[in-house]
Amino acid sequence: MFFIFGINQKEQQLEFDQVVICNNCGKYGHITVWMTYSYFMLFFIPLFKWGRRYFVKMSCCGEVGEISKELGEKIAEGRLHTLAPEDLPFPDNQSKWHRCPKCGYVTGEDFEFCPKCGNKLS
Numbered sequence: 001m002f003f004i005f006g007i008n009q010k011e012q013q014l015e016f017d018q019v020v021i022c023n024n025c026g027k028y029g030h031i032t033v034w035m036t037y038s039y040f041m042l043f044f045i046p047l048f049k050w051g052r053r054y055f056v057k058m059s060c061c062g063e064v065g066e067i068s069k070e071l072g073e074k075i076a077e078g079r080l081h082t083l084a085p086e087d088l089p090f091p092d093n094q095s096k097w098h099r100c101p102k103c104g105y106v107t108g109e110d111f112e113f114c115p116k117c118g119n120k121l122s
């Protein structure tokens with residue numbers, strides 16, 4: 001008698017898609033939600049799962065952050081379809097970003113003029 005067993009880590013994308021202005025890069029991005037968990041396998045049959053953790057990933061800049069288990073579980077059960085800005089694990093950089101009204105260039109620096117098109121930034 002021998003056993004084939006292992007402990008695996010899995011990543012699963014949840015059904016969630018929200019468009020926001022990204023706190024991290026200042027562009028429009030999609031929030032996607034991912035769940036990771038570990039599971040114990042015996043004879044290639046997953047026996048039990050544990051250690052579920054939930055993450056959000058921004059499509060624009062690839063920023064990843066962890067969200068609370070409560071929120072993650074609600075999303076996994078389809079009971080939550082939008083995340084509030086304060087739910088996101090990214091620091092609020094919104095005020096830090098300047099967007100050029102002319103060409104749409106976004107910069108985190110305090111430029112007086114747009115480095116791309118030379119338009120005056122307010």
Ligand SMILES: [Zn+2]
Pocket residue numbers: 022023024025026027029058059060061062063
């Ligand atoms: Zn972003």
Ligand SMILES: [Zn+2]
Pocket residue numbers: 100101102103104105114115116117118119
């Ligand atoms: Zn510009």
